[in-house]
Amino acid sequence: MKRLIFNIVLFLVVITCPWWVSVIFGLFILYYLKSYNELIIFGLVMDIYYGNFSQNFSILEYKFTLIFLILIVSSFFIKKRLRF
Amino acid sequence: MNYLLKSSSHNEKKKSTKRKILVAIIILVIFTVTLISDFGKQSLFSLASPIWKLKSIFANSHLAEYFKTKKFLIDEKIMLEQKLFKIGDLIAVNENLYNENNTLKDLLDRKETKTDTILGTILVKPPQTPYDILTIDVGENYNIKIGNKVVASANVYIGEVSEVYNQTSKVKLYSSPGTKLSVALGINAVSVDAIGIGGGNFNIFLPREVEVKEGDVIVTPSITANIFGIVEKVNFKDQDSFQTILFKSPVNIAELNFVEVILSN
Numbered sequence: 001m002k003r004l005i006f007n008i009v010l011f012l013v014v015i016t017c018p019w020w021v022s023v024i025f026g027l028f029i030l031y032y033l034k035s036y037n038e039l040i041i042f043g044l045v046m047d048i049y050y051g052n053f054s055q056n057f058s059i060l061e062y063k064f065t066l067i068f069l070i071l072i073v074s075s076f077f078i079k080k081r082l083r084f
Numbered sequence: 085m086n087y088l089l090k091s092s093s094h095n096e097k098k099k100s101t102k103r104k105i106l107v108a109i110i111i112l113v114i115f116t117v118t119l120i121s122d123f124g125k126q127s128l129f130s131l132a133s134p135i136w137k138l139k140s141i142f143a144n145s146h147l148a149e150y151f152k153t154k155k156f157l158i159d160e161k162i163m164l165e166q167k168l169f170k171i172g173d174l175i176a177v178n179e180n181l182y183n184e185n186n187t188l189k190d191l192l193d194r195k196e197t198k199t200d201t202i203l204g205t206i207l208v209k210p211p212q213t214p215y216d217i218l219t220i221d222v223g224e225n226y227n228i229k230i231g232n233k234v235v236a237s238a239n240v241y242i243g244e245v246s247e248v249y250n251q252t253s254k255v256k257l258y259s260s261p262g263t264k265l266s267v268a269l270g271i272n273a274v275s276v277d278a279i280g281i282g283g284g285n286f287n288i289f290l291p292r293e294v295e296v297k298e299g300d301v302i303v304t305p306s307i308t309a310n311i312f313g314i315v316e317k318v319n320f321k322d323q324d325s326f327q328t329i330l331f332k333s334p335v336n337i338a339e340l341n342f343v344e345v346i347l348s349n
Binding site (some may be wrong): 012015016017018019037039040044045048049050051052053 | 108120123
């Protein structure tokens with residue numbers, strides 16, 4: 001239930017707040033919940049809403065997806081060393 | 085001899101973790117493919133569009149105006165009256181020159197063609213978007229096409245439509261980082277490439293010999309006078325053979341609420 005509420009709130013934050021607020025809020029949820037792999041989907045959503053795509057496909061154009069992917073992977077290692 | 089049996093619960097736990105990871109990856113791939121597809125994008129924009137419209141209605145309703153003090157309003161009125169007095173003169177001169185310009189064009193058989201435009205409300209704008217992208221509330225339903233030019237304040241070109249959805253479109257501003265556009269600089273109309281650097285700002289690299297000063301007007305090359313920017317700063321070092329000209333669009337994107345999309349290019 002908590003996860004679902006976070007998902008809805010994060011989606012609302014993504015579509016109403018500046019991009020950096022979404023990134024900070026996403027980061028907060030990532031460390032608040034045990035695992036929050038859905039964050040990568042929100043990265044993709046942010047790229048679709050706010051991305052600047054050219055005619056040729058390039059993975060580097062999906063900047064938010066890549067940022068969130070890096071944050072999720074790094075959180076696996078950081079969480080092991082942190083005590084909540 | 086008795087041996088300790090391997091714990092079956094441990095194996096099951098390992099298996100279940102692997103199964104969970106596999107399911108998560110499959111779900112992720114399905115989501116990604118769905119979202120990247122045209123249907124996924126259309127659905128996402130349809131989902132967000134009502135919320136953006138509601139936000140835009142609140143933003144344009146000027147609710148804060150109801151809470152201003154009487155003194156503040158009087159001061160603001162005086163300031164605006166002074167500003168209007170100064171601008172009144174300029175408007176009269178501008179109208180006179182505009183009419184004269186049109187008469188001269190008529191004499192030379194170069195009549196201005198009226199362009200077909202559609203007004204769009206800005207739903208999302210910087211700083212919500214990081215790359216100088218606007219989302220407007222007109223899309224396929226108003227015959228908007230990719231590449232349609234977008235103007236603000238009647239004749240300032242600000243960008244082009246880059247993506248079109250059912251009821252919304254994305255506009256890539258010319259000031260988006262790395263975007264190049266041919267412009268004419270100053271009274272001599274020197275043809276140069278302006279490069280977007282974000283936030284409504286641009287720069288131009290020019291040889292030092294070309295004389296440029298702050299306040300010079302930059303226009304988009306066309307028969308009509310379309311102001312594109314005003315020179316803010318000219319940077320160079322004594323030993324440099326080139327100068328960097330920084331300029332910004334006369335339109336402040338952050339304060340903009342409406343734009344016009346030119347349907348006939």
